[in-house]
Amino acid sequence: MPTRGSSNIAEEMAEARALPAGRNLLFLREEELRLAQDLLFFGYRDFTAGADEILATLDMGRAHHRVLHFVGRRPGITVGELLGILGITKQSLGRVLQPLMSDGYVVQAPGESDRRQRRLTLTEKGVALERRLFERQRETVMRAYREAGPVAVEGFRRVMRGLMGEDAQASLAQLERPGAEGSRR
Numbered sequence: 131m132p133t134r135g136s137s138n139i140a141e142e143m144a145e146a147r148a149l150p151a152g153r154n155l156l157f158l159r160e161e162e163l164r165l166a167q168d169l170l171f172f173g174y175r176d177f178t179a180g181a182d183e184i185l186a187t188l189d190m191g192r193a194h195h196r197v198l199h200f201v202g203r204r205p206g207i208t209v210g211e212l213l214g215i216l217g218i219t220k221q222s223l224g225r226v227l228q229p230l231m232s233d234g235y236v237v238q239a240p241g242e243s244d245r246r247q248r249r250l251t252l253t254e255k256g257v258a259l260e261r262r263l264f265e266r267q268r269e270t271v272m273r274a275y276r277e278a279g280p281v282a283v284e285g286f287r288r289v290m291r292g293l294m295g296e297d298a299q300a301s302l303a304q305l306e307r308p309g310a311e312g313s314r315r
Contacts, residue, residue, distance in 0.1 A: 180266040188259075193226045195263055201236055201250045202260040203305055208241065209248040215301045235259060 181195055200215050201207055207215075213223055227250075230236040235256035241247030252260060275283050291299060 181263045198260040205251045206249045
């Protein structure tokens with residue numbers, strides 16, 4: 131016969147599993163939040179390091195990588211849509227996009243129904259570079275996912291979505307849409 135204590139523990143564990151993530155924490159101390167911030171900073175640094183090495187050999191940086199990534203994910207994306215995803219000004223995008231176009235990584239074409247639209251697509255050269263950058267980072271993510279396991283991966287996704295604002299969540303939802311252009315690699 132189970133003891134009174136063991137029954138209560140089992141019930142509490144079942145209740146904790148039923149609660150949304152984070153509800154079973156008694157409180158979030160400042161040191162825990164600082165650790166989360168440290169993890170984000172160091173994780174991002176090391177996640178981008180391999181791609182940064184490749185980009186540096188081409189006199190490019192992370193802004194170029196972001197453009198290559200999102201144009202690759204959404205071939206035919208308009209400049210306006212890209213501005214919204216990146217959350218930058220036209221001037222800032224121009225400084226990054228112009229060299230990508232003149233070096234043959236991205237092409238721009240007018241929209242079919244609205245000729246004022248400027249639609250962006252990667253060239254073969256752009257696809258090859260974006261793929262190379264992706265493969266470099268894919269190894270890092272795959273290793274981390276394997277070590278953490280599926281429950282932790284789902285928790286990570288929930289936390290990252292929780293960190294995003296509404297605009298970022300909307301952009302992500304559009305990328306995750308079944309059949310979305312460029313959403314499969």
